[in-house]
Amino acid sequence: MTLLPPNSTRLESAIESATSAGLTDVPVPIRDVWNPATCPAGLLPFLAWGVSIDLWNSEWSEAEKREAVASAIEDQRRKGTRASLRDVLDRFDPLIQIVEWFEDRGTLEPHTFRLELPLGIESDVEYDTALVAALLRDIAAVKPLRSHMRAVHRLHAQAQAGLLGGGMSIGLARISGPADLTIQDDPYWATVLQTEEGEPFEREQDRAFLEHI
Template identity: 35%
Template sequence: MTRTLLPTGSSKLERALAESCQSGQELPILLAALWNADTCPAAVLPYLAWAFSVDLWDENWSEPVQREVIRQSFFVHQHKGTIGALKRIIEPLGYRLTITEWWEEKPIGPRGTFKLEVKTVGQGITEETQIELNYLINEAKPLSRHMIEMNISVEPSGLIYIGVAHYQGEAIHIYPKAVDQ
């Protein structure tokens, strides 16, 4: 019995196509695994990001960051124009974001504006990263809002060794028992 459904009078091209398609059926990767950011092979992540319409992709990001950006893509597209989308698009890159809108300022700022504070932990920001951040923020911010200020602060992290020593002592003198005379 043959492994093809082709009729006996098939051309060489049809038989070659059937054979090559048969080898595709025996691939070790399940198709469902290719559409999941957690189970997708690392080599295919850029294509998955393209399929999920990730706004900005960088091959230099670490693999966990790439997977997290793909995971957050649906939420970001669903909520573009909200503060939640801004946070979800920036935080997978390892930054913390604080947003102050115009009505939260004292005194109240110009209408339709907001300020950002981007906090990094233990890493600085290069000029390319700042351009990347500006692009991502402009993609996810509400169209009716304008960013008037962006503060970038670095929170240093590291180990601090603290040592404490305590010494307490008491002098005790022992004498023989005094004899009463």
């Protein structure tokens, strides 16, 4: 069977003969490409872009990338809520606490919040400069637009029973026994250029935070 007209040339007939047999064998995995479970690993970044994922890390494992794509629609539905922010924090450390303004009216202005990092003795996560920078970038991508993070707070504890020797910089946790507590802003956050609302300035090309020189 041919789709060529009766007056087709010999060249057209030859081209049809050469291509018709192979075209039906060319795989067209459109359905597989749009499925996060069956999409080829090399195409996952493009699928992530196609479903408008806000957070993506090329260093994630293949399983983590597929999970991120699979949950993209639900994540977009919850974007801008505390639940969305909680999901981001859990990827770094489930022990990070969110304190919103109505939970601490004495120190926070309306529609602001702060994070409180866990004690080093309770968390295996090392909060270095790179991790804090990644944490702040991801928070800025999913937090409610009306909410502004004022600072990442840590606590200092001086143990009187000798359980912790001297004073050490640690995060927030419930402490059993007497302890002297003070709040300190995270040093990295203090170096980031911010708007009047406390939002970080980002470079357009790579979303890196701009810092004081």
